[in-house]
Amino acid sequence: MTERTFLDAQKTVIEDFAMNKNKREREFYSLDVGDSTFTVLKRYQNLRPIGSGAQGIVCSAYDQILDRNVAIKKLSRPFQNQTHAKRAYRELVLMKCVNHKNIIGLLNVFTPQKSLEEFQDVYLVMELMDANLCQVIQMELDHERLSYLLYQTLCGIKHLHAAGIIHRDLKPSNIVVKSDCTLKILDFGLARTAATGLLMTPYVVTRYYRAPEVILGMGYQANDIDQWNKVIEQLGTPSQDFLMKLNQSVRTYVENRPRYAGYSFEKLFPDVLFPADSDHNKLKASQARDLLSKMLVIDASKRISVDEALQHPYINVWYDPAEVEAPPPKILEKQLDEREHTVEEWKVLIYKEVSEWEEWTRNGVIRGQPPPLGAAVIESPPQPRSSSSSANDVSSMSTEPTDPSSDPTMTSETDSSLDSHTSLGALACCR
Numbered sequence: 262m263t264e265r266t267f268l269d270a271q272k273t274v275i276e277d278f279a280m281n282k283n284k285r286e287r288e289f290y291s292l293d294v295g296d297s298t299f300t301v302l303k304r305y306q307n308l309r310p311i312g313s314g315a316q317g318i319v320c321s322a323y324d325q326i327l328d329r330n331v332a333i334k335k336l337s338r339p340f341q342n343q344t345h346a347k348r349a350y351r352e353l354v355l356m357k358c359v360n361h362k363n364i365i366g367l368l369n370v371f372t373p374q375k376s377l378e379e380f381q382d383v384y385l386v387m388e389l390m391d392a393n394l395c396q397v398i399q400m401e402l403d404h405e406r407l408s409y410l411l412y413q414t415l416c417g418i419k420h421l422h423a424a425g426i427i428h429r430d431l432k433p434s435n436i437v438v439k440s441d442c443t444l445k446i447l448d449f450g451l452a453r454t455a456a457t458g459l460l461m462t463p464y465v466v467t468r469y470y471r472a473p474e475v476i477l478g479m480g481y482q483a484n485d486i487d488q489w490n491k492v493i494e495q496l497g498t499p500s501q502d503f504l505m506k507l508n509q510s511v512r513t514y515v516e517n518r519p520r521y522a523g524y525s526f527e528k529l530f531p532d533v534l535f536p537a538d539s540d541h542n543k544l545k546a547s548q549a550r551d552l553l554s555k556m557l558v559i560d561a562s563k564r565i566s567v568d569e570a571l572q573h574p575y576i577n578v579w580y581d582p583a584e585v586e587a588p589p590p591k592i593l594e595k596q597l598d599e600r601e602h603t604v605e606e607w608k609v610l611i612y613k614e615v616s617e618w619e620e621w622t623r624n625g626v627i628r629g630q631p632p633p634l635g636a637a638v639i640e641s642p643p644q645p646r647s648s649s650s651s652a653n654d655v656s657s658m659s660t661e662p663t664d665p666s667s668d669p670t671m672t673s674e675t676d677s678s679l680d681s682h683t684s685l686g687a688l689a690c691c692r
Contacts, residue, residue, distance in 0.1 A: 289373045294320055299335060300373040301384060308333070316348075316448075321389055324368075331368060332389040339383050339611065346607035347600075349383060352448075353614050355426060356385070358590040363417030365390075365437070365447035370618040380612045387447070391440050394433035402688070403536045404544035404575075406442060409691040411552075412571070412579040413444035416587075419567045421446070423589030432470040441689045473559045477511050490518070496559055497523020503560045526554040548575040579691070 291300040294310045297318050301308070305322040312319040317337045324331045339349040356367040369386035397410070414436060421428055428435075428446065435448045469488070476489050493499070498520045504512050530553055535546035552575045555565035570576055571585055602610070 294318060297335060299333070299384075300382065301333060302371060305331070305333060305386075324386070327368070330389045332387050334385045334387065336383045336385070340381065340604055340608050343602070343604055343607065346604050346611070347602075350607055350611050350614070353383070353385070353611065357614070357618070358424070359420070359426075360590060361417060361420040361587050362443070362584065363413045363445055364420060365445045369622070370615050372612075372615050377609065377612050380608060383611060383615065388445070390437035390445065392438055394436045394438065397438050397688070398433065400688070401536070404539040404546075404549065405542060405691045406688050407536070407549065408542070408544055408575055409442055409579055410438065410444050412576050414446070415567055415571050415576065416584050417444070417446040419571070419585065420587055420589060422567065424591070426590070438688070440687075442691050472561070474561050477507060477515070489515075492559065493518070493521050493523070495524060495529060496557060497521050499559045506560075526550050526557075542578045544575060544578070548573075552576070 288303040289300050290303055291298055292308060293299075294308065295313060295318065299308060299318075299320060301322070304325045306325060307323045308320040309322075310318070311321050311332070317334045319332055319334045322331055322333050323329075336349050338345055340346050353370065356365075357370075360366075366388045367385065368388065369384075371384050371386075372380060372382055374380045374382065394410075402410075418428070418431070430448060431446070436444060436446055438444050471488065473489070473492055476492070498518070499515075504515060507515065527550070530550050532546045535549055538545045552565075552570065552573050555573070556570070558564040565573070571580065
């Protein structure tokens with residue numbers, strides 16, 4: 262299909278959406294946010310910048326219709342090139358599909374432009390959380406909170422994997438928490454569907470969170486070699502069986518490195534690093550250390566799986582089939598990542614997705630009332646110990662740039678989604 266034919270076909274599909282949209286009054290207003298201008302629906306008031314990065318600028322706002330605080334992300338230059346356009350389309354499509362209490366919920370999608378010809382801005386409205394794990398890990402957490410946060414993370418990952426979605430950028434800044442100890446995974450700009458037959462790019466996560474198998478799949482970049490050295494110094498040189506799984510050039514490099522015996526997990530994670538043992542759920546440092554020893558395994562085939570981790574004694578005290586076995590999201594485009602289009606074609610596809618969302622909302626298919634998609638009510642919600650537990654709002658969407666090697670427009674690995682003055686109060690007790 263030629264580019265012209267493709268565009269004509271897609272434009273025909275969205276003509277009805279544009280016609281309906283022009284019939285109803287669209288109320289927007291504009292204000293400057295840093296170096297950018299936000300043009301948003303008037304239902305969103307009290308905008309406050311809370312984060313910026315390579316993938317977008319984020320503001321907190323009050324939604325007068327839903328009567329709640331939300332986070333609004335303006336995608337950064339979505340049509341600058343094919344990479345940006347495809348990433349924007351992927352994030353929007355995947356976020357419309359997922360629906361789990363441990364995955365960030367998409368509340369609204371809109372554009373202030375009224376036609377495809379004018380289309381240039383995409384805004385995603387999501388749940389507003391209190392902090393990300395970069396902040397939470399600085400707090401003194403007991404075993405209940407540590408265990409519950411891990412449990413929720415595993416539930417979210419299991420939900421994504423059940424639909425064949427590989428997040429590819431899971432790190433503390435992409436995991437967010439509310440003061441009631443509920444946790445959600447966010448940022449699907451780099452996610453992939455497992456159905457793709459394409460070779461995954463090695464630059465999939467921020468450097469310090471790359472798995473050993475990802476590091477070993479890379480070329481010999483200085484930073485990657487340094488990271489591999491840190492792994493084997495701590496965990497020890499892997500077995501010969503593992504080395505035989507590597508391609509010849511990588512195996513030769515690893516075999517020529519100094520051999521390390523590694524440290525025992527008792528030395529790597531002594532009791533002093535853990536909170537006191539729990540009397541309530543009988544959670545202990547020895548259990549947490551055992552789970553770590555099963556997770557931090559160089560050979561992925563011998564590493565504990567998500568399902569196995571959910572059954573581990575340190576985790577399964579929270580096990581709820583409704584959360585663990587929640588229906589997987591239905592991904593309509595199984596070959597999403599194999600699609601290749603021009604920027605103009607991606608633009609048409611994104612405009613169609615935005616128009617469909619607005620049409621669904623107008624027809625009441627998506628009610629726009631709490632609880633939102635991705636924010637299912639917890640049957641036994643965590644109860645706060647006191648009403649004094651509070652937190653300043655932090656974006657529900659990470660804007661931290663990924664590895665600069667993966668995109669020439671990305672220049673930093675610094676987490677820019679946090680306000681330097683943001684502080685999180687004590688997390689409420691778990692359910």
